[in-house]
Amino acid sequence: MKERALARFFACKSRPKDATALAWLPESASLAIFGLNGIKCGFGLRRGRPELNRLDRTPRPTTVARNRPAARGVVITAVAGLVLAGCAGGGGPNTSPGAASNISSLNRVVAGNPSDPAPLNMRGIAYGEAGNYDAALSDFNDAIQLNPRFHQAYANRALVYRRLGRDQEALADYNRAIQISPSYSEAYVGRGNIYRRSGQDRQALNDYKTAIDLNSDNPRAYHNRALIYQARKLHDFAIEDFASAIGLDPAAPEPYYGRGVSYLAQKDAKAALEDFNAAIRLKRNYVEAWVGAGQAYEGLGNRDEAVRAYKTALGYRANTEAATEGLRRLRARRG
16 A cells, blocks of 8 residues: 555655664664645755665664644744754764774774775774774775675775765675675665655665565665655655664654654654653754754643753754754744
């Protein structure tokens, strides 16, 4: 049924746990502004918590969405500034002493195993986490030179290329990883993210579906597919996929936030608030979730809590336009 609905949608819009993988910084995500006129989409980079895409450390070569009625009497006149899940603010390269110690240990392993590509792949991951992308690329290049069929190294190098905005090189590496190992689900998720960034939603959806068919326990595939559904206003589908991602990785705040955005777009402020609060419990400084909570409180008519949520968002990030606009809106109504 979902496939038929999507086929009809695209027809009318024809104009345009891998336990050995390591979580890393999020890639670009679609931006969305929800307001009286629906959804406005664009593409841009926003970095934050480890996204739902990972560097693979492999040494060698579903939940049902909640069915809630809309809150009675809720009219959300403006939900400006909410962004699709996966766009959390904050975060950055891991520059802790522990990360440096890890690289130092890997240096010794690499030196002791000069013909083994696996330590190079591992050290490349550590460099990537530390934000040393040149060193990461060098290690992945060397690993691939030692083993030209090391599909995980291709996918890891692709992720670094994506961080650097070199999407065509990233796409070529994902294609190569898939050519070598057609059952490697992570490469389909990564390639799908590149397609999603460039507005090629059909191709992205196909890749996410393939990733899920290959590994139905991959929360990143569900989460990223939900972003497309959400941007296309297919909120029931988005909510279902966010719920699957939550079931598979309940410690990740982004799917809660994403589902909250879709509930809010459906004018279910109560369900949205529950999800925004869940995201905040997992990540206290999640600015977008605080803004979402403020907008949900507005929809529920709780002015004091809305003010508190907006002020909290501004406390974490002073230039949060949506929070400033929310406070301005509340003051105007009071006056």
